Amino acid sequence: MEIVETCGKGTLSAGEPSTKRSITSNYDDDEVVGFEIHAEIIMKKLIRGTKERDVISIYGMPGLGKTTLARKVYNNPSIVNYFDVKAWCAVSQTYNRRTLLVEIFKQATNDEIEIKEDDDVADLLRRVLIGKRYLIVLDDIWDVEAWEDLGICFPQGDYGSRVILTTRIEEMAKHLQHHSDPYSLSFLTSEESWELLEKKVFRGESCPPDLLEAGLQVAQHCKGLPLVVVLIAGMIAKMDREESLWLEVANDLSSIGLGEQSMKVIQSSYDHLKDHLKPCLLYMSLFPEDHKIPVDDLLKLWMAEEFVLNVKTENIEEASRDCLNDLLNRSLVMVSTKKINGDIERCILHDVVREFCLRKLKEEKFMQLTVPYSPYQHFCSMNSRLCIYIHDDLVKQLDHCEYQLDKITMLESKESTKCFGECSRSLEFIAHPYFNPWNKTNPLPLLVKLKLVRVLHFPYKELPSSWPIAVQSLTYLRYLEISVEEFDFECISHLVDLQTLVVSSSKFIRTSPATIWKMKKLRHLNVNKLSLVWDDNDKAIFEETSIMLENLKTFHSHRICVADMNPRFWWRFVNLEELSLRVEALPSCPLFPSVEVHTRLQSLNLVISPRGFLDSSGWESYFVFPSNLRHLRIGGCFLTKEMILNIARLKKLESLTLDGGFRWDKIEHHCWDVTNVNFPALKYLELHCVRIEEWKASEESFPVLEELSIRIGYFYKDIPPSFADIPTLRLIKLYDYTDSLGVSAMNIKKEIEENTGCDSLQVLLL
The missing domain is CATH 1.10.8 (Helicase, Ruva Protein; domain 3)
Known part of the structure; x- marks a missing residue:
């Protein structure tokens, strides 16, 4: 592989498009001062030295930036292009060997090989790594046994493979020494x-x-x-x-000793938080250590638990994003991964911050008074509620007491008993992410006892068929995510406060739209298989009334059949911001009968089965999109001239992903000609397995493009030379590419350097 070195780098009226606020952070791991020399030393250990497999340990006290340094090195273009295989996993104090090996295997194979329950993952991983130059990072390792568990799966050889370990424990770093000396991370000057x-x-x-x-x-x-x-x-x-x-x-600060300094500073930061931000932070510590928390899910959970005080805007999603921004900008929460458009996809708590939060919860016996959000209630209302966090100790006690709440010793102190007795009507549980008694007992009897619970999260295993009975008593639910064999919206029609509904069903969910109209507070709907059944009565009611689900912000269906009435179904979601559909066949009518209805629609993810494309004409007229789209992903659709023009009409489009899948074999030749087409706002372009045997573009085609990503680019001969004339272009990423495609990317990089005198373009060959 070639080494590539680089340098540098309010309230809306009904007719206005949504300006969804991005989640950003002042804190960027790559910008931490004082790490340049450390990074250079570690990179030399990775690229030079012995050809045998080597272990490089980075050790030091919490807060010195061991993970930050490892991440900075791991993402450096020189390192990315030097190793054949790279993988990163966080080990931590408690870990599951198989889970970690699966994670490493997925990264090593780009998640292209499916793992079955009875597979020997260790053996599969060894086979994938053998004969390759690999880099594995084991972050936050605590004992030798963890290395012995995992290291045996990393084959020896003379390929220059490396393993980076980060640890707090100097003795362990020295014990695991191979060829390179352990690296002690020093303090900042x-x-x-x-x-x-x-x-x-x-x-x-x-x-x-x-x-x-x-x-x-x-x-x-x-x-x-x-x-x-x-x-x-x-x-x-x-x-x-x-x-x-x-x-x-x-x-x-001067009065705090070094050992407790991090905790004291976190306490100060915590004390300076506004009251409604404190439960938001504490809640995040209930996720497992080093867990990469999906931002979209986290915000919905905060909303359901009513942590977010919606005092400045009617858009509670925006208020939630503001809360996370605040925590990010105070560096109490860190960025884990970002989306292609730069928005934060996952976040994480530093282990020291998480340790502080867990101490805080334990001090408060996992209880906290929380002021709920209400648009009609003053900020300082005393009508608060008592929440109990179901954490490790409480989970054990629940199990020991056979899930009888009145026998839990944690609630037996004089003060707690008083609260439990007097506030029993407002007592509710915030679930531990690990809290799933499924393996030991049927969870449904316990749910009946937690009548005030607001979040029910059982997505991984199918609930018994009697689940509707248990849910009948959970009238306060605001967030419901379940996996079931069969689902009927009628079973949850009594949940009038439900905000988020996520359903995975092994059978198609056949329902009348009338059942969904009842859920007026629904904001986020995600069902994997949806088939709407329109009877004559439904059609009549639909035509004669102006039924709207004005609160609905996101609608996702992984499989949906598009009948004549369906487009008019999501037509009634006038404030929709995100729409994701996997359409089972070529539709027979426009997906958006009136594109100006969805003026707030920002993101559209559309995957279409290719059935019918080759034998039909004029289908492009069904794919005219709402004009305010900023993010568009299309899968399975052919890039005809008309389809390209449909996309180019989106003058605000910032990110475009085209995914051809593997269904282009019948197309003998395909030319993507955008020479006379202009994408004025497009910053991110990703092409995944799109058969473009000839690609034509001018310098005006993508005037503000910042990033080009091509995955499985076997069909491409080259990138248009005009990309060298795009002044904003900063990154080209190629995955599974042809030699000619890689050469064209490097030629563009070389031409930019010659024309501007600056190495502003980064090329990653993966």
């Missing part, structure tokens, strides 16, 4: 601490002179811990820019 603090607080601007002395004192008292620096930066960035306030922070 005072100058580096100040540089990092200034960058995070002032976002690239210089510190005002009147704050300089106080800022230097704050940085000095962070004692060289990057985690402490970014946490303090997140806190003082929200404070008034007054020297006296900053000096107070510096004095407080």
